[in-house]
Amino acid sequence: MKFKNIKFLMLACSLTMLFSACRKDVNDADETLESGTTFIGVPEGLEQSIFFTAPVASGNVDLFSIKKDAANNQELQKSQSIVLTAIPDAITKYNEAHETEYEVLPVSFYTIANKSVTQSSNNLAFNFAPGDFVQKFTINLDGTKWTDLSKKYALAYIISNTGGLSVHAASNDTIMVLFGVKNDYDATYKATGGITFPAAQSANNRTWSDREKSLTTISPNVVEAEAGDLGGSGYWMYLTINSDNTVKVTPSSRSANGTIQNDGACTYDPSTKTFKLNYKYVGGTGDRKISEELVRQ
Numbered sequence: 345m346k347f348k349n350i351k352f353l354m355l356a357c358s359l360t361m362l363f364s365a366c367r368k369d370v371n372d373a374d375e376t377l378e379s380g381t382t383f384i385g386v387p388e389g390l391e392q393s394i395f396f397t398a399p400v401a402s403g404n405v406d407l408f409s410i411k412k413d414a415a416n417n418q419e420l421q422k423s424q425s426i427v428l429t430a431i432p433d434a435i436t437k438y439n440e441a442h443e444t445e446y447e448v449l450p451v452s453f454y455t456i457a458n459k460s461v462t463q464s465s466n467n468l469a470f471n472f473a474p475g476d477f478v479q480k481f482t483i484n485l486d487g488t489k490w491t492d493l494s495k496k497y498a499l500a501y502i503i504s505n506t507g508g509l510s511v512h513a514a515s516n517d518t519i520m521v522l523f524g525v526k527n528d529y530d531a532t533y534k535a536t537g538g539i540t541f542p543a544a545q546s547a548n549n550r551t552w553s554d555r556e557k558s559l560t561t562i563s564p565n566v567v568e569a570e571a572g573d574l575g576g577s578g579y580w581m582y583l584t585i586n587s588d589n590t591v592k593v594t595p596s597s598r599s600a601n602g603t604i605q606n607d608g609a610c611t612y613d614p615s616t617k618t619f620k621l622n623y624k625y626v627g628g629t630g631d632r633k634i635s636e637e638l639v640r641q
Contacts, residue, residue, distance in 0.1 A: 382419045386515045389514075392521045395523075395524050396490075396526070398561055406481075413512075420474075423474055425471050427507075430499070430500065432448050434520065435520075448497065449497035450497075452486075456482070458480055460479050461481055493525040498521060499520070502519065531617075534557075535636050536552065536636060538634070539633065544629060559583070565585045568583075571623075580598055581596055583610075593623040604625045608635075610623065621636055622634070
């Protein structure tokens with residue numbers, strides 16, 4: 345009797361494994377209740393953000409996958425090809441909507457690592473052999489090509505050929521993958537400080553507290569930040585963190601003022617993730633001096 349129970353248990357486990365690839369929906373959408381319909385979708389969701397540490401290492405990176413929710417085992421055993429088409433215009437629209445500056449990830453930066461995914465011109469074919477229920481879009485990224493760490497890249501696709509299958513409602517739109525690099529200092533900070541004008545304009549002196557600042561990666565030890573409270577005027581600076589945690593302040597390449605520079609002690613405390621900065625810029629009537637403390641949130 346004990347041996348017979350073990351056999352039944354083994355049979356049940358086998359059946360469970362066989363049908364686990366069938367009728368498992370991407371995000372519990374109601375359409376999967378239609379037992380005769382096989383759906384495809386993107387289980388990770390339509391938008392993926394992938395951040396690398398600086399410098400960017402080379403290797404395989406999983407971007408997203410196409411999953412086939414087969415209605416039954418017969419459907420699972422069918423060979424099918426699902427085609428995605430690149431839509432770079434979607435990246436432009438994303439930038440306009442989010443005030444970002446993503447560029448299309450150059451094809452020279454990567455090769456496709458999954459042999460079941462093939463590329464032809466602007467199309468990606470996800471090829472499902474009998475029994476396959478998921479294919480990952482995995483690339484082999486050449487990190488040495490990503491020399492300008494301040495740049496952000498993206499890829500955008502839409503499912504253009506379903507292979508006769510239905511698409512989950514949650515996956516029936518643009519698939520977007522966003523790539524960026526973050527060094528150890530790239531984060532959101534709260535700034536408290538002030539600016540002092542020459543004596544004749546001392547009425548213009550002002551302070552700020554809990555001002556939110558985003559420090560963004562330029563290179564492994566350089567971030568870009570708003571100078572004082574003058575981002576709206578186009579004043580931006582680079583903070584270069586040296587090996588002894590001293591900080592060099594210089595104008596950003598996009599700054600409207602090219603005289604931003606150190607004016608006293610500038611340091612970074614890695615234990616508290618805090619910048620203490622004293623710097624200045626030259627105005628029409630003399631130096632404007634800024635002192636502030638940036639605390640990582």
